[in-house]
Amino acid sequence: MKEPCPAPPEFDDDFRAKLGDLIRWRRDVRRFKADAVDPALVRHLLALASCSPSVGHSQPWRFVLVESAERRAAVRASFKRANADALQSYSGEQKHLYARLKLEGLEQAPVQLAVFVDESTLVGSGLGRRTMPETLHYSVVAAIQTLWLAARACGLGIGWISILEPDVINSVLDVPPEWQLIAYLCVGWPEEEHLDHELERAGWESNIDRSKTILVR
Numbered sequence: 001m002k003e004p005c006p007a008p009p010e011f012d013d014d015f016r017a018k019l020g021d022l023i024r025w026r027r028d029v030r031r032f033k034a035d036a037v038d039p040a041l042v043r044h045l046l047a048l049a050s051c052s053p054s055v056g057h058s059q060p061w062r063f064v065l066v067e068s069a070e071r072r073a074a075v076r077a078s079f080k081r082a083n084a085d086a087l088q089s090y091s092g093e094q095k096h097l098y099a100r101l102k103l104e105g106l107e108q109a110p111v112q113l114a115v116f117v118d119e120s121t122l123v124g125s126g127l128g129r130r131t132m133p134e135t136l137h138y139s140v141v142a143a144i145q146t147l148w149l150a151a152r153a154c155g156l157g158i159g160w161i162s163i164l165e166p167d168v169i170n171s172v173l174d175v176p177p178e179w180q181l182i183a184y185l186c187v188g189w190p191e192e193e194h195l196d197h198e199l200e201r202a203g204w205e206s207n208i209d210r211s212k213t214i215l216v217r
Contacts, residue, residue: 026148028198029157032108032188041154042111042187049147054139055132056124061143064173066112074172075164075184076106082163101202104161109186114169115144120178140182147185157190 011019046063054060066072083103090098106112117140129135148158166181199205 022149022153024195025193026152027157027194027196029159029186029188029190030102030105030198031191032105032110032157032159032186033191034108034110035189037111037156037188041156045147045150045154045156048150049143052139052143052146054124054142055129055135056127058121058124058127058129058136058139060117060119060121060123060136061140062116062118062175062179064114064116064175066114066173071172072106072112075112075169078165078168078172079104079106079161079163082165086163097202097204101204102198103163105159105186105188106161108191109159109188111187113185113187114173114175114181115140115183115185116175116179117182118176118179120176137180137182144183144185151187155189156187159186160184161186 042065049063050059050061052061066075087095087098117137119136121136144160151158161184164181164184169181169184170177170179194201197207200207
């Protein structure tokens, strides 16, 4: 006999206003305090992230907590190589500006988390991804966004580092070859709080006109 369906929660105007604040305050954090984060809180946030939607209910996210000092050092070395290479793709004033940007918190973040997609998963039996296999990756990105908002609601900040060598990270973390790196996240208590974007403050890029991102057909 099926259990009766529970009544859905009620979300009032105050909750909706706070949700809007949460979304706006979800910033990419690069400056962290040295204070530790309770491992139980981290596990709680990962449990919430695992409630995210996924194509065919495939749940393809794989979270790797990077705690080894040697492995963290190897990740920092990968960032330095990738960042030096990226710097060479710019010229003039933009190159000088790029060199001054704070792009990671690898030295300070107390929690570091690599997030992968398991491309070999059989969970979900391929439902929904035969015509768009990339939805497996999108599912992991949705989990990251859920994690990000849940962390922000607890006062934590997250920084997403994409300036890395994926093959090197896979090797350093000794994960199965079927796993593909989606994100390397730094997690911790923010050293400072800002509503605006780090790159906007640095003069790298400004917000685009939102009307240009919405089309009506």
